Amino acid sequence: MCVWLLPKNFDIGGTAGVWVINIILGCLIGEVVVIWYVSRAVYVLFKYLVDLLR
Structure with a gap:
């Protein structure tokens, strides 16, 4: 999540846009990571429940 665009030679509006x-890029990367962790947690939970029922 360390994507940093450095504002250089911009005015206030350009700096705010950067x-x-x-x-936005940090949020998109974070969203992918959260979806990965949730899907992995659901997989581990189902695997645990199946092993428990055997």
Whole structure:
């Protein structure tokens, strides 16, 4: 999640736009990571329940 675009030679609006892009990219990367962890947790839970019932 360490994607940083450095605002250089921009005015206030350009700098704010670069920071917004940084935040959006960080959120998209974080969303993929959260989906991966939740799907892995569901898989481990089902695997545990199946092993428990055997």
